[in-house]
Amino acid sequence: MRKPQFVLLTIVVSLWLVQGQKKPNFAANRSVIVHLNEWKWADIGDECERYLQYGSFGGVQISPVAENVIVKGRPWWERYQPVSYNLTTRSGSESQLSDMISRCNKVGIRIYADVIFNHMAALTGIGTAGNKAMSDVKIYPGVPYTPEDFHPTCNIPNYLDPEVVRNCELNNLRDLDQSTQNVQLRIVTYLNKLIGLGVAGFRVDSAKYIATEQLEEIYSKLNDLNTSFFPPKTRSFIYQDVPVFDNDVIGNEGYAKLGNVLESRFSLAISRVFSGKDNLTNLQNWGPDWGFIPTNDSDSDENVKSPIIYTDGSCGNGFVCEHRWPQVRNMVDFRNAVSGTEIGNWWSNNEQQIAFSRGSVGFIAFANGGNLTEKIQTGLAAGTYCDIISGSLVNKTCTGKSVVVDGKGVASIRILESDFEGVVAVFVNSKK
Template sequence: MTKIFLLILSIAVTVCNAQKDPHWWGGRNTIVHLFEWKWKDIADECERFLQHKGYAGVQISPPNENIIVFNRPWWERYQPMSYKIHTRSGDEVDFLNMTRRCNKVGIRIYADVVINHMAADSPNPIGTAGSTADPPNKQFPAVPYGPGDFHKTCAINDYNDPENVRNCELSGLKDLDQSKDWVRSKLIEYCNHLVDLGVAGFRVDAAKHMWPYDMKVIFDSIKNLNTNFGFAPSSRPYVYQEVIDLGGEAISSKEYVHMGTVTEFKCSAEIGRVFKGKDKLSHLHNWGEGWGFLNGLDSFVFVDNHDNQRGHGAGGENILMYKQAKQYKMATAFMLAHPYGTTQIMSSFDFNHGDQ
């Protein structure tokens, strides 16, 4: 009996660690987030620049159909209407062309998947692939989802209450119930389709707002990576989960490390403090776990991301971005040179306000 238990435990640990392997080619490191780039342009970037500069992978914007919002803010990409691969970045043909070309030159593609929720209420809702929906009544026929596939309508207003954070709506976004078999099946189907199309893994948006048990069931059910894109047999998708945890709340990022790596937002906030002159450079001597961060094998780190560089998410005034060019370059160089965590850098575009 003891031997059987140890065997099961060993298998569980192996699966967990497998989902922390980003499948980089030798001599490569670092993921670059090509935020809001078109699939055709990403394919060109893989071939012309990234492969020659030692980059290992690209995080792309959510590839699924999203609602069209007036003035087309970036955050419309985080309001799903269906799981059709059709956005302003391109369609499924463009997507497959990108993954083929990028994988061929050793650049892995990681899809930003929005599986916590569907689109919020909006007048005359229509998606980027032409799908319609009725968000107030939780009807999304292009999936299809109906009212029974969602948690009850309530707003997140207490971050000291895990049930409120995970079962209520984030900014009015219709909160899916991942404990339902139908919801799980549609999310697994979507992720499996992306695997078929050649992705190496997933950045899981709003993971903090989903129950770890439900997420584990979903992740464990996703198929192995597609060997037609150069992945070894039995390779598991790399998983990195967005969990904002600066301390002082009921939900901890440590609740998610058994399923893959986790975004370490403390790193983003603290590295900004140091290179903005609010803390001493000498204090960086024990950077990483010595600062109370996650274990390096569990952490996904960055100086800034698409949210906090625009004033959303965590970190506030401590966040460095391209507009503080000198300090930003210094912080980025330090992060890339230091062995702590799996690193990511940003490549988006100039903006003047948080909705651009």
């Protein structure tokens, strides 16, 4: 089985949006959203200016922006326990959030806010802005919400009844009644405030637990995006958390009509392929492409820290910064270049080795076992190309492998089982 980078690179290759859904509002010639989970707002602004703007990255998904209950040990999940819609969190203040959004927009990097309005905190306590969460009596003065704004207390025993799923409590989180005008007003006011600050869109947490007609009402009341950063009449990019479980009567089709959805099954299927449980050739007839892979993993620990950036571009102080790995950055450039092209010249050994082209722009080969030494049609023009996995094109020189394409578009592809990465990727921008 290959290193974790192998799977991450495959993810980048396969990212594209559901046809007919809302646009992500990327600046020109940019794509791919980076999740800088649990980063401070000021540090995200720094990262936009010192790194992200210089590649093809399109935007950053940030951690939840609203006040949350403070939990002992400061686990990541406390940020999904809202106390109010005050924009003060351990990532920073409202002014720091506003400054970061402006800084990133100015260098072409869009910001997508993770928002929670299915529920309020299950725990009683004090929030990051000093407001109280009195969950036992369903009172949240910082909004304010009172018991009349919530559904009756009940659990979700299974996913067989849509009414139960949407009107009962997920893990004892106090379930808001989005059918009421007061709740809708509070939510819309909150989201419109973020739009005013310059966000490009929203990840809607726990959207599955809200009726689609109520979400549609809320989305319809949102303002157009801030014209300081976006063209007039630009609408928010919406992508929704809609997990699908076994024996689940609520699919994601109704939500896909309102915006994009997060396809929770995608990461499981990818992991099965690259762990050798399923055949790599299964990717030839891949299902619908939903565009994102959700994760709750955090690069930092219980207290939000700032990453240390070393001279080689890597991160320290407990951060991994996968987006800074050269292979990932290069593959974001690859993805941006091949966007809109068709998959062609499919090749496989009918086991754990595949290769294909993306139009006449790019070519990639994977070997998840054994040595791959084959002459394969790349679809590319004749010339010498730098492999962007083992290295890069720097001053017309390949720092890693070279791939020579002949006049017929054929190249000798060589991936050894001992190679650190089981991938070779070349595209027009890596031609010497």
